[in-house]
Amino acid sequence: MNFANGLEAKLAFLRRPESYPDRPQQVEAIETHMSWVFLTARHAYKLKKPVRYDFLDFSTVEARQADCAAELFLNRRLAPEVYLGLVPLTLDAAGDLHLDGPGVAVDWLVQMRRLPPARMLDRLLQTGTVSAADIRRLALRLAEFYRASPPLGMGAAAYRERLAHDVLDTWLALAEPVFGLAQTQVDAIHEAQLSFLTHHSALFEERAARVVEGHGDLRPEHVCLEDAPVVIDCLEFERKFRLADPADELAFLALECERLGAFEVGEAILAAYAVAANDAPATPLLDFYKSYRACLRAKLAVWHTRDHEVPDHDKWLKRAREYLRLAEAHIGQAQQL
Numbered sequence: 001m002n003f004a005n006g007l008e009a010k011l012a013f014l015r016r017p018e019s020y021p022d023r024p025q026q027v028e029a030i031e032t033h034m035s036w037v038f039l040t041a042r043h044a045y046k047l048k049k050p051v052r053y054d055f056l057d058f059s060t061v062e063a064r065q066a067d068c069a070a071e072l073f074l075n076r077r078l079a080p081e082v083y084l085g086l087v088p089l090t091l092d093a094a095g096d097l098h099l100d101g102p103g104v105a106v107d108w109l110v111q112m113r114r115l116p117p118a119r120m121l122d123r124l125l126q127t128g129t130v131s132a133a134d135i136r137r138l139a140l141r142l143a144e145f146y147r148a149s150p151p152l153g154m155g156a157a158a159y160r161e162r163l164a165h166d167v168l169d170t171w172l173a174l175a176e177p178v179f180g181l182a183q184t185q186v187d188a189i190h191e192a193q194l195s196f197l198t199h200h201s202a203l204f205e206e207r208a209a210r211v212v213e214g215h216g217d218l219r220p221e222h223v224c225l226e227d228a229p230v231v232i233d234c235l236e237f238e239r240k241f242r243l244a245d246p247a248d249e250l251a252f253l254a255l256e257c258e259r260l261g262a263f264e265v266g267e268a269i270l271a272a273y274a275v276a277a278n279d280a281p282a283t284p285l286l287d288f289y290k291s292y293r294a295c296l297r298a299k300l301a302v303w304h305t306r307d308h309e310v311p312d313h314d315k316w317l318k319r320a321r322e323y324l325r326l327a328e329a330h331i332g333q334a335q336q337l
Helices: 003-014 061-075 121-127 132-148 156-174 183-199 201-208 246-259 263-277 283-304 313-334
Strands: 028-031 035-039 043-048 083-091 097-099 104-113
Touching: 003 035, 003 043, 003 083, 003 097, 003 104, 043 061, 043 083, 061 083, 061 104, 132 246, 132 263, 156 183, 156 201, 156 283, 183 201, 183 283, 183 313, 201 283, 246 263, 246 283, 246 313, 283 313
Parallel strands: none
Antiparallel strands: 028 035, 035 043, 043 104, 083 097, 083 104
16 A cells, blocks of 8 residues: 555545444544545544644654654644544554554554634624623733743844844745845835834843743644633644744734734733733834734745645635735834834
């Protein structure tokens, strides 16, 4: 059996309700860029794709097992009762697949408690039903998380250098002519971000001491506002992507709320966090972080157009332009300091 056939056999098995111990009535399969997620009434099972990129390598069973273990460990920090365990996908001597059954492990899955879709923050933003109590509870949960995360002791110069490197790297990606983005806009955002880093270095000196190993991908679709809020799907595959100032991650969440048409909710989250954590970063710094994150998201959006398996490239180019508009607006506001 070649690897492609092996993958197809695994996907076919995981789509069948009888493959699961609780025998659900149906299974919903969702494909993401790096995983397949199989949803039953009570659980979600995540299978990593056997892919390799510059920033990750899931090409072997051992690598996928290690990443599943890392995902379980890291996500239990903000969602301990959601991430239930690792489940081997086994192949027996007769050539039959099983979940946690006899035979040799040919892949691994992360098992999660299925979260109520109606309580995900992105859904609540769409319906305009995020309450003040929801925001307070989320702010308290995030404040507790960052307070419990030991600071990394990053020096101010090293922190600014890291941000400047990311700004340059993002500019180089967005400036590629093949994407057809507005070059003058990309250049102006890049120059303004570097100028802000240079001329307002004092803002970053205090923040450098607060850098922790955070979540790495704090977006509304990863936040579930149950009575006890949980945050899922941290960036488990590369530690450096999780190293951030908490204000940077909160600014990113606020930016994504704004992009989804809920600017006021994002600002309310920032304000509630400032009270809960006794940490109120300067508004221009938050605007810089929003601009910085918007450019990173624009870069990821255009990179989707390089993947021939991803449909609707126009959608991703439109998304990149949307992020660039936000990046331009926020760096402009930051410069008003």
